[in-house]
Amino acid sequence: MRPRSSARLLTIPLLLAPAMLPAQGLAPGRWDVKSTGVELVIPGVPAFMVRMMQGKSKTENKCVLPADARSGVATLMAPKPEARCSVERAVVANGRVDHVMLCPQKKGGGAPMRITRVGTYTPAGFALRMTMTGTTPKGPLRIVADQVATHAGPKCK
Known part of the structure; x- marks a missing residue:
């Protein structure tokens, strides 16, 4: 019985270790970022259309070049240059993400949109x-x- 208990105690730190590692590089190639609507409040859009969009997913394909892959998961969250977003906060460490950016509205005017992302990451x-x-x-x-x-694969489309 004692060896079995020791094995359990040894397993716990091994399971926790990946979450405690600093940011690591990503595999270069094609990455899919799938977004699924959870809550949608969109003024001017009819309620039935909002209900149709809720729960639906959209996948964005991103190409990660070998030079960019070294930056880790933050590469996948970088805004497109044409969006002209500014990053207010980007903490990507120890398996956790806390990312905030401000993006101007597409049709101009008005205060920028605030986009926050929180969650977890691994090299995968x-x-x-x-x-x-x-x-x-x-x-x-x-x-x-x-x-x-x-x-999604080693080669970009």
Whole structure:
């Protein structure tokens, strides 16, 4: 019995160790970031359309070059340059993500949209809860989505 108990005690630190490691590089190639709508408050959009979108998923393909892969999971959260977003906070460490950015509205005018992401990551990808809030000309907007990133292959399309 004693060896069995010792084995259990030894297993616990081994299971916890991956979450305690600092950010690691990613595999280069194609990554899929799947976003699934959880809560949608979109002013000006009919309620039946919002209900149709809730629970639906959209997948964005990202190409991670070998030079960018060394930056780890933060590479997958970097905004596209044309979005002109500014990163307010980016803490990606010890298996946890706390990321906030501000993005201007597409049609100009109004305060920027605030996008927060919190969750966990490993070298295999991430699982985050994304919340976008802001005010549009038609009223307050709030979109909550679960995001999961997975490596889809060594080559980009």
